[in-house]
Amino acid sequence: MPPVSPLAPERFPDLPPISGARFAATAAGVRYRDRTDVMLALLDPGSTIAGVFTRSATRSAPVLDCQEKLGGDASEGAAILVNSGNSNAFTGAAGTQSVARIAKALAGIADIPEERVFTASTGVIGERLPDDRITAVLDRLAASANADGLADAARAIMTTDTFPKGAAREIETEHGPVRIAGIAKGSGMIAPDMATMLVYIFTDARVAQPLLQEMLSDLTDRTFNCITVDSDTSTSDTLLLAATGHAAEITERGGPFETALHEVMLDLAHQVVRDGEGATKFIEISVTGATDDDDAKKAAFAIANSPLVKTAAAGEDPNWGRIVMAVGKSGAQADRDRLSIAFGDLTVAENGWVSPDYTEADGAAYMKRSELRIGVDLGLAQGSATVWTCDLGHGYVTINADYRS
Amino acid sequence: MPPVSPLAPERFPDLPPISGARFAATAAGVRYRDRTDVMLALLDPGSTIAGVFTRSATRSAPVLDCQEKLGGDASEGAAILVNSGNSNAFTGAAGTQSVARIAKALAGIADIPEERVFTASTGVIGERLPDDRITAVLDRLAASANADGLADAARAIMTTDTFPKGAAREIETEHGPVRIAGIAKGSGMIAPDMATMLVYIFTDARVAQPLLQEMLSDLTDRTFNCITVDSDTSTSDTLLLAATGHAAEITERGGPFETALHEVMLDLAHQVVRDGEGATKFIEISVTGATDDDDAKKAAFAIANSPLVKTAAAGEDPNWGRIVMAVGKSGAQADRDRLSIAFGDLTVAENGWVSPDYTEADGAAYMKRSELRIGVDLGLAQGSATVWTCDLGHGYVTINADYRS
Structure with missing residues (x-):
């Protein structure tokens, strides 16, 4: 039996009876x-x-x-x-x-x-x-x-x-x-x-x-x-x-x-x-400023499904370059020089480059949290979407690759 | 320095001079x-x-x-x-x-x-x-x-x-x-x-x-x-x-x-x-019988990019159900009851169910090879595509998540 996920709620909620x-x-x-x-x-x-x-x-x-x-x-x-x-x-x-x-x-x-x-x-x-x-x-x-x-x-x-x-x-x-x-x-x-x-x-x-x-x-x-x-x-x-x-x-x-x-x-x-396999981080990804909501969801899911973004989260690595990469490959309309990225309230990148006030130490401190919010503004229009995912760590591989050993 | 990939060629080839x-x-x-x-x-x-x-x-x-x-x-x-x-x-x-x-x-x-x-x-x-x-x-x-x-x-x-x-x-x-x-x-x-x-x-x-x-x-x-x-x-x-x-x-x-x-x-x-990160298996995926070549490529890449297929390969697990899953999610036209799957020359599934002659022992023996060929026939038309990938194991996570440790 694997241990209970560290991201589990404290207890199972009281469920009221449903008449009928x-x-x-x-x-x-x-x-x-x-x-x-x-x-x-x-x-x-x-x-x-x-x-x-x-x-x-x-x-x-x-x-x-x-x-x-x-x-x-x-x-x-x-x-x-x-x-x-x-x-x-x-x-x-x-x-x-x-x-x-x-x-x-x-x-x-x-x-x-x-x-x-x-x-x-x-x-x-x-x-x-x-x-x-x-x-x-x-x-x-x-x-x-x-x-x-x-x-x-x-x-x-x-x-x-x-x-x-x-x-x-x-x-x-x-x-x-x-x-x-x-x-x-x-x-x-x-x-x-x-x-x-x-x-x-x-x-x-x-x-x-x-x-x-x-x-x-x-x-x-x-x-x-x-x-x-x-x-x-x-x-x-x-x-x-x-x-x-x-x-x-x-x-x-x-x-x-x-x-x-x-x-x-x-x-x-x-x-x-x-309860994602091997999950140690609960990650909310919000994309704003997209051409439309569909494009925002496309970019958000490209980030959420990127093995490199997910392994970076597992390693508590504020590797925002991988977010840029995921937006780039997503197929969503994006302009490198209008893109901005935030970790929680921390502005990481803006105007096509790292933010002048951002420090790697601040990013690394943020990544130690078990609940992460990644914000990406594409700076184009009003489309937005939020998706949720978890990290990809050794636990995932252990459960899926080592099962027969 | 990570060790040289076990899938590396024996030596660097002789490259002839190119005049000009x-x-x-x-x-x-x-x-x-x-x-x-x-x-x-x-x-x-x-x-x-x-x-x-x-x-x-x-x-x-x-x-x-x-x-x-x-x-x-x-x-x-x-x-x-x-x-x-x-x-x-x-x-x-x-x-x-x-x-x-x-x-x-x-x-x-x-x-x-x-x-x-x-x-x-x-x-x-x-x-x-x-x-x-x-x-x-x-x-x-x-x-x-x-x-x-x-x-x-x-x-x-x-x-x-x-x-x-x-x-x-x-x-x-x-x-x-x-x-x-x-x-x-x-x-x-x-x-x-x-x-x-x-x-x-x-x-x-x-x-x-x-x-x-x-x-x-x-x-x-x-x-x-x-x-x-x-x-x-x-x-x-x-x-x-x-x-x-x-x-x-x-x-x-x-x-x-x-x-x-x-x-x-x-x-x-x-x-x-x-030389894929942490790779221990070189995997060729051939899809035939698709509605057209684009659909075949779609199905082949869905298999090649599936974390569950890739972790199964790393664990030498003949988990053909995950291949069915990947075909299903790919967006390619597919009919469950016409689908057949082979590992090398070994027919694993056909007509919408496991092949009567297939044994788990045969599948497990095949998966121990370092070069795998996965064949999927959709049984619909003549579209085909071949793609290549590697497995997803702990090496990948170590390189991408543990880098800062």
Whole structure:
């Protein structure tokens, strides 16, 4: 067991019960021993579900199945079933059959249509999913589901995560309180074999599915689509948001519900970065002054994914030349002589050269922090973007290269 | 001094003299002590020069200067002057002035127009180039230039390279023999501060500049633009090809001269990969069956740049799932169920799942080789591409993260 990430939150947050949703976790022995590896969420009739998924061309059987089922009839109940230890990816027709068998069995037990059973799998790739071990525990799982089971579910979906990830918010509306609680696992493609990012968020708000999907897709672009650990994209990334409809109704964009949902998603996204393999630095990269927001994101991700920027951070080296390099290769419009770079509030470079007041000693002192803010202003227009990443150190190589030794 | 790469060629090749070209190297003390750090190439009147350069938006002052000078009048002589230890990149107007001072001084000494002096700088970024140290040695350099100095020049342009890189070919034409000799340094962005790839190739053939440029640009796309060490692009990459015109004239594409030039370029490109930071595996990645060649290159580079594929190679782990992942994220058109993967002659996966005859033991045995061939067939059409890379191990992190310790 690797030690818990030094960037982990102090403790797992209290997750409020979400009326209309019950959770359970158990050990099915899919691959791991002596730990839970299956989670179940049961959702009352009327629950709407929105989702976003990996855009990988080699996405897994459960992902393809979920994508087909989104937006279905919400009048009956729904279920989410997730296993860790095996990703059921690149398993041909057998993988599709496994998904169908699990959905059929759970539909019978939970008395819901098969089309309302959403599954996900995370873990090793290319091995047949032992779905019989999962279907064997479904009775027990369903019987034990309860309103307080979300924290246990967060632990059951971990693979090489070093801590479980949860976040919650509560808002007041004129029709009463609304709660949001979510869990996540992984941090990009981080595991020894093949991991994924899985995120499940639940709310008791009543939100029509198209509105729920619209919010989720937009907020994903500003949260989970703005993080990177190693630039490698999983075949199984799945984010589902379920609204049970037991509390107040949300009918518009931009209100306190969306703000709270944004906060929960950003919190979970940051926790994924904080558990990046071997991470010792949490790094925020803000690019401003770009031609447009897309160009800003392009430059920000070029910096965030640069092995040389990330190894410099691991070595606490204020090597701003590598940031210049990353901007240069990003494809974003940039003018060397308008570029400025800051570490936190420290101006490092401006007007195409090192800042006259900058000293290497100041830069080196800043880099010793465990939370770094890199600011880049391209000086061209008003486009901006912020992304988050971690450093690349020996821990990453040890986990990914030395695994078989 | 890091040890010589285990992938290095057994010895530096014999480079033939190129009639019309003379070379020299010396120690100017730009940054390093006790080693040569400046090289000079003097080219007779009539030499045509072609070049390709980094496309970085933050390219260095010498790169911008070279780009302006390409294609100029070849009736007078020309010179190439390169220093290591300082890249003169992101140095504002001072950088441009340094280039101008060096060009002016060398033009006077070599009796050639300033417009025919091509310079390059490689090393630390953002520090003023001490051009006075360079201009101080130009007299000595020019006086010592000789036909056999190319091997010394190869050593003078090294930064963190662990071996000098050279390659040569000789062909017979109906008008007599034609020779090609070239040198290179670096392997992408590989150095502790900011390195570059620099390549200089010389031939005694007579080739009109537009034809020389056309060949060079096309062959670059199949050689230097097909290698990657860490996906980071330098601000200073420069490749110059000079033809002195002392030997036979080449007037057409596609003949033995172009074949020999291709071989020299590919040889040097492979040597750059073999000297990749911390490299222990030389990896060839061939993608076939793609919708078109561009898609094939996209998929090949996604595999070659994937930190998870590269760390698996370092750990000798036949983790073909990570190759599936990289193809999936590449953006290339792919169909999971038509994809096949091979390690050398070993079929690993086909028809969307692991091959029935493949065993993990066979895969693990293959991965112990120091030269790996990964073949991916997308099964869609006839597009193909081959790229070369190395593994990502602790050596890379040590060089780039631990540098200040």
